[in-house]
Amino acid sequence: MxxxxxxxxxxxxxxxxxxxxxxxxxxxxxxxxxxxxxxxxxxxxxxxxxxxxxxxxxxxxxxxxxxxxxxxxxxxxxxxxxxxxxxxxxxxxxxxxxxxxxxxxxxxxxxxxxxxxxYPSGYGMTAIGGLTRQQLAPLVAHVHGPDTPVYVANLNAPRQLVVAGAAAALDAVAALALDHGAHRAERLAVAVPSHCPxxxxxxxxxxxxxxxxxxxxxxxxxxxxxxxxxxxxxxxxxxxxxxxxxxxxxxxxxxxxxxxxxxxxxxxxxxxxxxxxxxxxxxxxxxxxxxxxxxxxxxxxxxxxxxx
Known part of the structure; x- marks a missing residue:
C-alpha cells in the first residue's frame, strides 16, 4: 500500500x-x-x-x-x-x-x-458541475471566437470540469451549461486563464x-x-x-x-x-x-x- x-x-x-x-x-x-x-x-x-x-x-x-x-x-x-x-x-x-x-x-x-x-484583468476560470466533457465541449465551441476565447481546461472528475478564458466567454458558457443540465457554474478564485493555449x-x-x-x-x-x-x-x-x-x-x-x-x-x-x-x-x-x-x-x- x-x-x-x-x-x-x-x-x-x-x-x-x-x-x-x-x-x-x-x-x-x-x-x-x-x-x-x-x-x-x-x-x-x-x-x-x-x-x-x-x-x-x-x-x-x-x-x-x-x-x-x-x-x-x-x-x-x-x-x-x-x-x-x-x-x-x-x-x-x-x-x-x-x-x-x-x-x-x-x-x-x-x-x-x-x-x-x-492577463491582469478580464480573464479567469469557471467550474462546471454536472456535465461530461462530451456535453460541455460543444457549448464551449459555440461560444469560442477571436473576441471570446474559452477552452475546457481542467478535467477534475467525469462531471467536474473547469473552463478558462475571457470573462464574457466564461459567463456565456456558464449560462449555456446551466440551460443544458449543469447543477453548478461558479467562477473560481483564479484571475488568469490557466491550462489553455x-x-x-x-x-x-x-x-x-x-x-x-x-x-x-x-x-x-x-x-x-x-x-x-x-x-x-x-x-x-x-x-x-x-x-x-x-x-x-x-x-x-x-x-x-x-x-x-x-x-x-x-x-x-x-x-x-x-x-x-x-x-x-x-x-x-x-x-x-x-x-x-x-x-x-x-x-x-x-x-x-x-x-x-
Missing part, C-alpha cells in the same frame, strides 16, 4: 495559510529559505489583499506544500508518490527531489508574473528559464497531472512543469493512475480540501483520502506510518 501526497492548485489559497503551518523547525526553515530566495518576507504573501495577486497565490501554495511535506517527512511520515494540480506540480517536484526549493521559488515567481502580466507564449518563456536550473532524477514517484502518468526522467519532469500552465489538467486520470500504481492513502497538502473530495468521490477511491487542513498532525503522521 502506497501513500500519495497531493498538492492543490490556485483557488485553494486562503488568508493566513502560511501562518497556520505547523510549529516545527522544518516549516520555519522552509519559510526562511523562501524569504531569502525572494528577498522579502514570505509571510507577507498570505494576507487577504496580497492573495489578490497571482504571484502571491502561487508562491504561497508552493511554500505551504513543501513546508508541510517536510514536516511530515521529519516526523517519519513521507510519501511514496506525489502529484500536483497546476501550480501544485511544483511543490510535488520539489518533494520528489527533482528541483531545489530555492530554484522552484524563483521559477514559480516568474511563472506567476508571466501569467499575471499577460492563451498561455502558450508564457510557457515557452518559462521553459527557457527552467532549462537553466539543475535537476535530478526523482527519488520517489512523480505523477504528472498534464500527462496522467508517472514520469521518471528529470528532463521530462522539468519540461512538464514549464508547460503545464498551457495544457489541460487531467486530474481524474491522474488520480486513477496513482491508484493503479498502488496509492491507497491520499493526503492533501494545504490549503483546502478540493483534491480530497475528488478522491473520496472517485469510483476507484483510495482507501483513505484526507487533507492536512482540519486534521491533527499526530493523526496524519500515524495514518501515513500505518500505510507504509
Amino acid at each position: 502506497s501513500v500519495l501526497f497531493t498538492f492543490p492548485g490556485q483557488g485553494a489559497q486562503k488568508p493566513g495559510m502560511l501562518h497556520a503551518l505547523p510549529d516545527h523547525e522544518a516549516a520555519a526553515y522552509t519559510l526562511a529559505q523562501a524569504s531569502a530566495a525572494l528577498g522579502r518576507n514570505v509571510l507577507a504573501l498570505d494576507t487577504t489583499d496580497a492573495l489578490r495577486s497571482t504571484v502571491a497565490v502561487q508562491l504561497a501554495l508552493l511554500v505551504a506544500g513543501v513546508a508541510t511535506a517536510r514536516v511530515l517527512d521529519a516526523l517519519g511520515a513521507p510519501p511514496h508518490m506525489v502529484a500536483g494540480l497546476s501550480i501544485g506540480a511544483w511543490p510535488a517536484a520539489v518533494v520528489a527531489g527533482v528541483l531545489d526549493f530555492t530554484d522552484a521559488v524563483r521559477l514559480v515567481e516568474l511563472r506567476a508574473r508571466l501569467m499575471e502580466d499577460a 492563451l498561455l502558450d507564449e508564457q510557457a515557452r518563456t518559462l521553459a527557457c528559464a527552467v532549462a537553466q536550473v539543475p535537476r535530478r532524477r526523482p527519488r520517489l514517484t512523480y505523477v504528472s497531472s498534464s500527462k496522467a502518468r508517472a514520469l521518471f526522467d528529470a528532463d521530462a519532469i522539468v519540461a512538464d512543469l514549464a508547460g503545464n500552465m498551457a495544457r489541460p489538467v487531467l486530474w481524474a486520470d491522474t488520480s486513477r493512475h496513482a491508484w493503479e500504481r498502488g496509492a491507497r492513502v491520499a493526503l492533501e497538502m494545504p490549503s483546502g480540501s478540493v483534491l480530497t473530495r475528488l478522491a473520496q468521490d472517485a469510483d476507484f477511491a483510495a482507501c483513505t483520502a484526507l487533507c492536512v487542513d482540519g486534521n491533527r498532525l499526530d493523526t496524519l503522521v500515524q495514518i501515513v506510518r500505518d500505510a507504509r
Whole structure:
C-alpha cells in the first residue's frame, strides 16, 4: 500500500495559510529559505489583499506544500508518490527531489508574473458541475471566437470540469451549461486563464528559464497531472512543469493512475480540501483520502506510518 501526497492548485489559497503551518523547525526553515530566495518576507504573501495577486497565490501554495511535506517527512511520515494540480506540480517536484526549493521559488515567481502580466484583468476560470466533457465541449465551441476565447481546461472528475478564458466567454458558457443540465457554474478564485493555449507564449518563456536550473532524477514517484502518468526522467519532469500552465489538467486520470500504481492513502497538502473530495468521490477511491487542513498532525503522521 502506497501513500500519495497531493498538492492543490490556485483557488485553494486562503488568508493566513502560511501562518497556520505547523510549529516545527522544518516549516520555519522552509519559510526562511523562501524569504531569502525572494528577498522579502514570505509571510507577507498570505494576507487577504496580497492573495489578490497571482504571484502571491502561487508562491504561497508552493511554500505551504513543501513546508508541510517536510514536516511530515521529519516526523517519519513521507510519501511514496506525489502529484500536483497546476501550480501544485511544483511543490510535488520539489518533494520528489527533482528541483531545489530555492530554484522552484524563483521559477514559480516568474511563472506567476508571466501569467499575471499577460492577463491582469478580464480573464479567469469557471467550474462546471454536472456535465461530461462530451456535453460541455460543444457549448464551449459555440461560444469560442477571436473576441471570446474559452477552452475546457481542467478535467477534475467525469462531471467536474473547469473552463478558462475571457470573462464574457466564461459567463456565456456558464449560462449555456446551466440551460443544458449543469447543477453548478461558479467562477473560481483564479484571475488568469490557466491550462489553455492563451498561455502558450508564457510557457515557452518559462521553459527557457527552467532549462537553466539543475535537476535530478526523482527519488520517489512523480505523477504528472498534464500527462496522467508517472514520469521518471528529470528532463521530462522539468519540461512538464514549464508547460503545464498551457495544457489541460487531467486530474481524474491522474488520480486513477496513482491508484493503479498502488496509492491507497491520499493526503492533501494545504490549503483546502478540493483534491480530497475528488478522491473520496472517485469510483476507484483510495482507501483513505484526507487533507492536512482540519486534521491533527499526530493523526496524519500515524495514518501515513500505518500505510507504509
